[in-house]
Amino acid sequence: MTTVSPRQFRPSRRAVFGLGGTALAVTGLAACGGGSGGAASGGFEEQDLALPTYVEPPVPEGGIASEVEGMPMIFTAPVQEYFTSVEEAPGSGEEITTFQVLWGAPPRPREKNDYWQQLDERLNVTFTPTLTAADGYNDKFSTTIASGTVPDLSFVQDTDAIGQRALADGAFADLSEVLSGDNILQWPNLANVSTNAWQVSAKNGHIYGVPNENPFLTNFPLVRADLMRLAGHDSMGSTAEEWLQVMTDIAALGTAHGKQIWGMATIGGNEQAMFEWMFRAGTTWQIDDSGKVTNVLMTDAFEQVMEFEKKLWDAGVIHPDGIGGDLGDLFTTGQIALTIDSFNGFFGNPIIGQVVDSTPEA
Structure with missing residues (x-):
């Protein structure tokens, strides 16, 4: 969640527009864990949440918008033409300061960074971030708040105490009154933020910033199509059993492109989640037909998951050290057929690029 500060700030048209433009432009740096909507009461009273009006964003040429709520727009080729979403730049040439967490390497400095320079130019601001490594974020955030000099925009890990x-x-x-209802229509890019994102990031019915809008499904499986074809298949099938057969045949190859290969590295974590998706096991805690709260581990669907995982193990799909072993990243070295990660992991990290670098045939 990205918030505006300090408390005495009186939102003007320029300031709020700048908040929206900046917060959305650096969404990769301003990502955060999901909020629960309604923090412990203390300095603010609970109130009914007046949600901003939602306006569905336009689909640029070449874009594909899913009809399923919570799924991101995708592009199968680079965007050829861009459109202008606002009539004028939101900034007035002033400096905009931020406090942001950094999960990776810091960016190149402004004078060597074309993206940063374009950001300044297009927003008509001087973007000046304070970037803090993730492992030192809490200490730095506490010090920043205690200093009384809080930047214009701050990343707030709102699940942290x-x-x-x-x-x-x-x-x-x-910002509740400024952004509620049709007031948000003054800033069309902010109006494109989904209703769900405002709901889960609000605190006691108050809006304190622009939420980072993550897709409902942030992790997904990726399969090596070259290994699938070598095993004699042109798809992963449409049922769990067909999927199992494809993975079994891939594992039976043993080697490919001069490397020893396996179907998957492990059963656990993201992989476990994928198998639960396959059998519709549901969320960690659920309400059963009798109205009783039960854990997913106690459901019939989870029993099916465990039985399916045993079939995978017996078929040799999983690496022999895949339960409890430290395998490193065998996917990027070209030895695993299927892995699961996030959009940012596959394309931003970039895992896909690392696979191709290590195994050009992939």
């Missing part, structure tokens, strides 16, 4: 306390103590401006 320190972030919750800062919000409850009134360190950040309440």
Whole structure:
């Protein structure tokens, strides 16, 4: 969640437009874990949430918009033409300061960074971020709040006690009235943020910033099509049993492109989640037909998951050290057929590029 600060800030048209433009433009740096909507009360009273009006974003030429709620727009080729979403740049040439967490390497400095320079030019601001490594974020955030000099925009890890306390103590401006209902239509890019994102990021019915809108499904499986074809298949099938047969045949290859290969590295984590998707096991805690709350481990669907995983193991699909072993990243070295990661992992990290570098035939 990206919030505006400090509490005394009185949102103007320029300031809020700048908040939206900046927060959305650097969404990769301003990602956060999901909020629960309604922090522990302290410095703000609970109120009914007045949601901003939602306007479905336009689909650029070449884009594919899913009819399924919560799925991102995708492109199968680079965008050839861009459109202008606002009539004028939101900034007035002033400096915009931020406090942001960094999960990877820091960016190149402004004078050597074309993207940063374009960001300044297109927003008509001087974008000046304070970037803090993830492992030192809490300490730096606490120090920043305690100093009383809070940047214009701050990344707030609102699932953390320190972030919750800062919000409850009134360190950040309440934007509820400014952004509620049709008021948000003054800033069309903010109106494109989904209703769900505002709901889950609000605190006690208050809007304190622009939420980072993650897809409902953030992780997905990726399969090596070259290995699939070598095993005699042109798809992964449409049922669990067909999928199992494809993976079994891939594992039976033993080697490919001069490397020893397996179907999957492990059963666990993201892989476990995938098998639960396949059998519609549902969320961790559920309400059964009798109205009783039950854990997914106690469901019939989860029993099917375990039986299916045993079939995978017996078929040799899983690496022999795949339960409890430290395998490193065998997918990027070209030895695993299927792995699961996020959009950012596959395309931003970039895992796909690393696979191709290690195994050009992939």
